[in-house]
Amino acid sequence: MPGNARRSIGVRAPILFISAIAWMMLLVNPGSMIALIHCPVTTSWASPMSFKMLVEMNPLSSLAEGWALMLVAMMAPTLTAPVRYILERSFKRRRARSVALFFIGYGAVWMVAGAVLLSTELLLSLLAPRSLLPAIMVGVVAFVWQCAPAKQRCLNRGHNHYALAAFGLDADLDVFRFGMKHGVWCVGSCWALMLFPMLLPVGHFAGMAAVTFQVVSERLEQPRPPDWRLRGPVKLVRILVQQARMGIQGTITGSAVLPTALNPRR
C-alpha cells in the first residue's frame, strides 16, 4: 500500500500519546520504577542478608511494573513503522487485535530481557551499592556495543517487515511472531543502552530521556552495511535543526511551515 494509505492510518499521534502518559507516570511517581530502593543493609557488602533485603524492598511485581512502564515510555515511539505496516495489511475489523498481538509478542521478548537486565542491576547494586562504578562499566560496554557491527545488524533486521497472513489463526500467529522477531532485534540493539540509566545512582530520568533520544534517532536512520562506527543521534538532531530552521524561516516569511513528521521509515 503506497504513501497515501500509509498517511491515512493515523499511528504516530496515539503512540506518542501513550508514550507521553508513561513518561508522566514515571515523572510523577518514580519510586522503585526506575531505580532500586536501598537501605543501610543493602548498601553494605553483598551478602545473603543484603540480597534478601534488596529483594524485599524491591518486590518482583514492582520491578516488573517499573520495567514495563519504562518500555512503554522509551520504546513506543520506535514502533510506529511496524504498527502502521500491520494496520495496512490487516482487515479493518482485525486491526486492533493484530496490533495487540504484535505488542504482546514484542513485550514478551522485552520482559524476558528485562529479567536478565534487572538481575544484572540487582547484582551490581549489591556489589557496588550507590556507586557510579557499575554505570561507568556498563557505559563502556554500551559504548563499544554502540560502535559494533553487530549492533548495526540488529538495527537493520529491525527494518525488515514480514508477509502477514490475512485470515484466521495464521494471521494471529504471524503478527505475534512479527512482534517477537521485532522484539529480539530491538533487544539486541538496545540492551546495553537500557541497562545504563538503570545503574545510575542519580539522574535516572535524564539518563532514560537521553537513551530514548538515541534509540528513536537510530530507528529513523536507514539500514546500512555493518561496520565499526560511532552511532550517535545524528538523524534526530538533523531533523530538529532543520525543523527549527524552517520554523524560523516560516516566521520570518509569514508562511506556515508545518513540522516535518518524524517518519521512522526513513
Place this chain on the structure above:
Amino acid sequence: MATYTRNNAWNNGGTFDNHDLLWYAKGVAAMMALPLDNPNSWWFFAAIHGEEIALTAFPGWGFLPSPPAVPTTPLPAQNVKTTYWNQCQHQSWYFPPWHRGYLIALESEIRAAVIKAGGPATWALPYWNYFGPNNQYQIPPAFTVRTLPDGTPNPLFVTARYGPNSDGNIFIPIPPVSQACMNNDLYTGTDAATPRPGFGGPKTGFSHGGRTSGNLESNPHNQVHVDVGGNAPTGSDYGLMSDPGIAALDPIFYIHHANIDRMWAAWNAAGHANPTDPKWLNGPAASGGRKFIMPMAVGAAFPNPWVYTPSDVNSLSKLNYTYDNLVPAVKATPAANLLTQRLTRLGAALAAPAPAGVPMDSGDNSELVGAHQGALSITSSGARATVKLDGVVRKKVAASLTAASVAHPPDHAYLQLENVRGTQDAHKLSVYINEHLAGTVGLFGLRTASLQDGPHGGEGLTFELDITPIIDALHLANGLDVDSLDVRIVPNHAIAAGTSLTVGRVSIYRQSF
C-alpha cells in the same frame, strides 16, 4: 531560447552520423580514462547512482564482463564515498528530480570533454525515445558496434547487455512497456486518471531503493532497465542495466534516463503540476536525510559541488534546458471524462457528466479485500495463487460499484505483490486475474531490496497493479460474487538454478472515495 537542447538519439539513423552520439562516445571515453577516485570519472559517476565494488562475486564490479573494464581501485576517502555514492532515488517522489540533477552533472562532464576535443559548446545528451515511430523501439545502432568511425574501440558498446530475449538483440517490447503514465494528472496521489501512487512516486524521505515505484518509474523506467540488461544466455548473470548497483556503468543508462526526464518535462508541458509540498521542494535534506550532491565539471554553469533540491530542478527553463520534442505522444483524457465513462460502463444513471475541475488527490481510504495465504515461490513456469476474498469487504466493493454516481465514485481496486524478494533483478512478471492480464512489472532493484543489510532491511519490493477495469468487468458479468480469485504470475524468463524469487503475499485492496 534554452542554451541546451536534447535531441533524439535516433536522428541520422542512430548511428555515429548523429554527432550527438559521436561526441557522447568521445566524452565517455575521456571519462573512462580517469581513475575511480576522480569525481569526474565515469566510474565515480556510476557509483553516485549505486555501486557494488566490495562484492566478491557478480555483480561485484571486479566480476563484470569487459568491456568496459571496470576498476575497483583506487577508492576515494570514506567521507567522499559517504557524501556522493549510492544516492539514486527510487520508489520515491524524488525519483524524477534526483535523476534530472544527475543527468545535468554527467552532461557537464561529457560536455567539458567534448569542448576540450573541439566539439560544440552546447552539446547535450541525446535521448532514446523507444516509443518513437518505425524502429526506434530498438537500441540506436551506435551502441552496438565495436568501433568508432576512426577505428578506435567504441566506449558505448558493453558486453553485458543482453536484451529481453537474452540473445543480445536489444529492443523494448511495446507493450507491455507503455507510456500510460502520461494519462496521469497527479504527481503524487490518486484520482480517476491517476492510479496509486501517482505519476512521480510516493511521498518518502531519502529513498535509495524502497517499496513501491511511482507510475513513471514503474513503467516505462523499470521495465526498460530489465529489458535492456536482460539475462545472460548462459547462466545466472545479467546485464548491467538490470541492477541499480551496476546500471550506470552502461552508457545507454543516461540516454534512457534522458527519455524518462523528457517524459516528465512533457507531462509538465501538458499542464500537469509538480508538488508544492515543502517536503518535496526542499528535498530530503530538509527533513534530516541526505542531500543531493553532484560533482560538476570545471566551467559548468553550476557550482562544484552542486547541492540541489527538487525546487532547483522542477522546471527545465530554470536550468536553461529543453528537448526537441515535448509533445506527449498520448493525449490524456481528463479525470472527469474517465469517471463519466466508467460510470456509464457500470450502468449508473447520469443526469450530467462528471464536472471537470483541478486534479485533486482523492486521499486514500484503503482496505484489504482478500489475500493469498502463504508465500509463493516463482519458478520458470510461474506460480498460481488463490486470493481468498473476505465476504464482508467484497460486498462493500460490489455495493460501491452498484450504487456508483458522480457524488459517490466507485471503488478502485489494486492487486499487490508484497514482500517480493529475490537474487536477480532481470525479470519481468506478468500477472493475470482469472486469466485477464492485470499488468506487468519489472524487478529492477529487487536484489538490493532483498539484502538484509540493504537500504530496506531485506523487506523486498512491493508492486501494485490497478485492477479496477478487471473488477468492473467481473462485477458486470456477475463474476464478483465469489469466495476467491485466481491469480497467475508468469516470469518472462526462465528462473535460473541457484536463484530465488518469492512473493510474500498476493493481496487485493479496495480504495473507496
